[in-house]
Amino acid sequence: MKRNLFLLAFLKSLIVFSQTPCVNGIAGIYPCDGYDLQAHFDLSVFGADRGNDSWGWTDPDTGVEYAIMCLGDSTAFIDISDPVNPVYLGKLPTHTSNSTWRDAKVYNNHVFIVSEARDHGMQVFDLTRLRNVSNPPQIFTHDAHYSGFGSAHNIVINEQNGFAYAVGTREAFSAAQTPPQLYNGGPYIVNIQDPLNPFFVNGYSFVDYTHDAQVVFYSGPDQDHVGKEIYIGSNENEVVILDVTNKNNIQLISTAQYSNVAYSHQGWLTEDHRYFLMGDELDELSFGFNTRTVVFDFTDLDNPFQSFDYIGPTPAIDHNGYVRGDKFYLSNYTAGLRVIDISGIDNQVMTEVGYFDTYPQNDDVSFNGAWSVYPFFQSGNIVISDINRGFFLVKDPNYMSAESFSKNEFSLFPNPVKDYLTIQSSENTIDSILVLNTLGQEILYFDGRNTLSRTIDVSHLSNGMYYVVLNGNTSKKFIKK
Numbered sequence: 499m500k501r502n503l504f505l506l507a508f509l510k511s512l513i514v515f516s517q518t519p520c521v522n523g524i525a526g527i528y529p530c531d532g533y534d535l536q537a538h539f540d541l542s543v544f545g546a547d548r549g550n551d552s553w554g555w556t557d558p559d560t561g562v563e564y565a566i567m568c569l570g571d572s573t574a575f576i577d578i579s580d581p582v583n584p585v586y587l588g589k590l591p592t593h594t595s596n597s598t599w600r601d602a603k604v605y606n607n608h609v610f611i612v613s614e615a616r617d618h619g620m621q622v623f624d625l626t627r628l629r630n631v632s633n634p635p636q637i638f639t640h641d642a643h644y645s646g647f648g649s650a651h652n653i654v655i656n657e658q659n660g661f662a663y664a665v666g667t668r669e670a671f672s673a674a675q676t677p678p679q680l681y682n683g684g685p686y687i688v689n690i691q692d693p694l695n696p697f698f699v700n701g702y703s704f705v706d707y708t709h710d711a712q713v714v715f716y717s718g719p720d721q722d723h724v725g726k727e728i729y730i731g732s733n734e735n736e737v738v739i740l741d742v743t744n745k746n747n748i749q750l751i752s753t754a755q756y757s758n759v760a761y762s763h764q765g766w767l768t769e770d771h772r773y774f775l776m777g778d779e780l781d782e783l784s785f786g787f788n789t790r791t792v793v794f795d796f797t798d799l800d801n802p803f804q805s806f807d808y809i810g811p812t813p814a815i816d817h818n819g820y821v822r823g824d825k826f827y828l829s830n831y832t833a834g835l836r837v838i839d840i841s842g843i844d845n846q847v848m849t850e851v852g853y854f855d856t857y858p859q860n861d862d863v864s865f866n867g868a869w870s871v872y873p874f875f876q877s878g879n880i881v882i883s884d885i886n887r888g889f890f891l892v893k894d895p896n897y898m899s900a901e902s903f904s905k906n907e908f909s910l911f912p913n914p915v916k917d918y919l920t921i922q923s924s925e926n927t928i929d930s931i932l933v934l935n936t937l938g939q940e941i942l943y944f945d946g947r948n949t950l951s952r953t954i955d956v957s958h959l960s961n962g963m964y965y966v967v968l969n970g971n972t973s974k975k976f977i978k979k
Contacts, residue, residue: 517582519895519963519977525854532852533835534963534975536581536879536891543586543888544574551601551818552883554872555609555625564628565872565881566609567889568600573611573621574889575628575638581879581891582962587628588636593618593643603655605662608641608693612650612664616671620644620653620664622693642694645670647680656713656727660691661699661745663729665708683707685729687745702748705731705738710764710818713742718771720799723751728799732762732776739799754802756792760784765794766821772796773805773843775826777816783863789816789830793843808848810836812861818870825851827873827880832857834868835882835892854892856884895965895975908968914977917957921966923950932967933959 517537520530528535541549548570555564565576565584572589590611592600597615604610604625611621622642651666664686669677680686681701685708690696708731716728728751729740737754754774758781765776774794781790789810794802810816814833819826824841826848834855838848857867865885872881878897882890908923921931928949933942933956941964944954956964959978967973 517963519975520854528834528858529855530853530892532894532896533837533854533880533892534895535854536893537578537584537889538887538891539576539584539586539889541569541886541888544569544572544589546571546574546888548598549883549885549888550599550869552870552872552881552889553602553604553609554875554881555604555607556875557626557629558607560629562629563875563877563879564625565889565891566602566604567881567883568602568611570598570600571596573600573602573609573623575625576889577628577631578875578879578881578891581877581893584891585634587631587634588638590621590623590638590640593621593640599651601650601652603653603662605655605657605660605690606693608690610653610655610662610690610693610696612653614649614651614666617645617648618650619647620650620662620688620696622690622696624693642696644688644696646688646698647686648677650686651683652708652710654685654711654713654729655690656715658715659727660689661713661742662688662690662696663711663713663742664688665711665731679707685711685731685740685742685748687742700745700748702740702742704750705740705753706733706735708733708738709762712766714767714771716771716799718767718799719797723799730765730767730774732764734762735759736762737765737774737776737794737802739802752800752802754794754804756794756804758785758790763816764818765792766819766826767796768821768840768843769823773840774802775808775819775821775840777819777828779815779817782813782815786813788813789828789833789836791816791819791826791828791838791848793846793848806846808838810838811850813863814861814867815863815865817868820871820873822873825873827871829868829871829882831869832859832864832867833861835871835880837894852894854882854890856882856887856890895963896973908972908974910966910974910976914979915956916979917955918953919956919966919976920951920953921968923968926969928952929969934965934967934973935962 546569551568647667648670681703760780763779819828931944
């Protein structure tokens with residue numbers, strides 16, 4: 499049950515939250531489990547009235563992480579190198595008009611942006627320009643524009659070879675009529691290997707409209723297809739698998755059906771390419787069950803099948819979901835970000851292990867709340883883009899922990915702490931104690947002296963959240979007040 503712990507007037511006026519730990523199931527006004535709020539920008543910060551998709555970029559030269567937040571009227575760029583004090587650098591306005599749908603993906607230090615806005619085409623923006631932004635926020639202009647299609651619902655990029663797959667494309671609008679879909683809304687392939695000079699390659703029309711897709715070089719258990727470039731489309735009423743290795747001779751491998759079909763929306767492969775986790779956006783609304791993720795077995799790409807369904811704890815509608823390691827990070831509209839352990843997927847076991855709810859009013863079956871998530875930053879920071887409340891950055895405070903040393907084997911007290919923090923181990927001796935700030939920077943270091951207990955002086959630290967790392971491999975957070 500949601501916690502009714504906020505005043506609507508206060509919520510509407512809220513612009514920025516930063517570094518709010520999840521304590522007793524709440525972070526500020528947001529229900530949570532295991533995920534702290536690093537920062538929050540309300541939509542008013544961007545001068546926008548609606549959020550939608552999100553993605554991320556890590557500068558390969560500096561290691562700085564940037565969030566990319568799609569909005570109704572633009573695309574915003576946020577420097578999150580200091581995750582509790584992110585900097586809104588500016589935005590790239592829409593090429594034509596506003597739209598509910600805007601999508602961005604990254605390749606070779608450039609972001610490629612499409613929209614269902616009339617005649618929007620594809621914007622290309624050089625992300626290295628974000629390194630030296632003076633007087634933020636700025637209004638940016640694009641570095642290139644592709645006009646081979648008028649609008650697109652989404653864009654998918656295979657970052658290994660530099661091909662983009664626009665889906666749900668339409669021709670440019672004429673003054674008198676609505677344009678037809680290009681290639682029946684199926685994949686429209688653009689070579690972006692030279693990001694500033696994209697060019698059309700081919701399209702494929704022998705499947706229904708693709709709403710979203712993933713393209714990979716397949717490395718799963720089906721030896722017949724290992725090494726091939728495989729396109730997996732969520733195509734409204736089924737999942738479609740294409741061999742797109744030869745762009746001029748695209749082959750249909752198979753289609754996958756499932757029960758209780760309403761709208762096949764989006765999905766993502768497990769890292770071993772054995773399973774495909776797909777969300778049907780309208781099944782909760784149509785059939786009345788709780789959040790459902792359909793798990794397909796891709797052991798044989800020629801014969802994929804529905805293996806089982808994961809049912810979540812709320813009735814909220816699922817939207818975009820992504821796999822990193824043994825976790826499935828799901829944007830679940832009114833239920834926010836849900837984090838699901840998939841380590842037992844071979845045994846048809848998936849277990850929710852955490853969440854951060856960006857829409858605290860309710861878990862209703864409605865199109866409000868978390869649109870998308872981006873969980874791929876090396877730092878462990880996770881972007882949540884919320885339709886109604888804008889940009890959120892959250893993190894598991896135990897992200898740095900290692901499995902080799904159970905975090906339950908030591909305790910910190912008092913926590914929160916004012917002056918002296920005691921570290922108590924129940925089994926292993928303490929050989930070293932490292933205190934880090936939320937940026938991962940070393941603040942204090944102590945030799946543990948092979949003891950089971952050690953008290954350290956933290957009175958001089960600024961108020962905020964820190965991590966204690968024991969023996970170089972296990973961390974826990976504490977709050978200095």
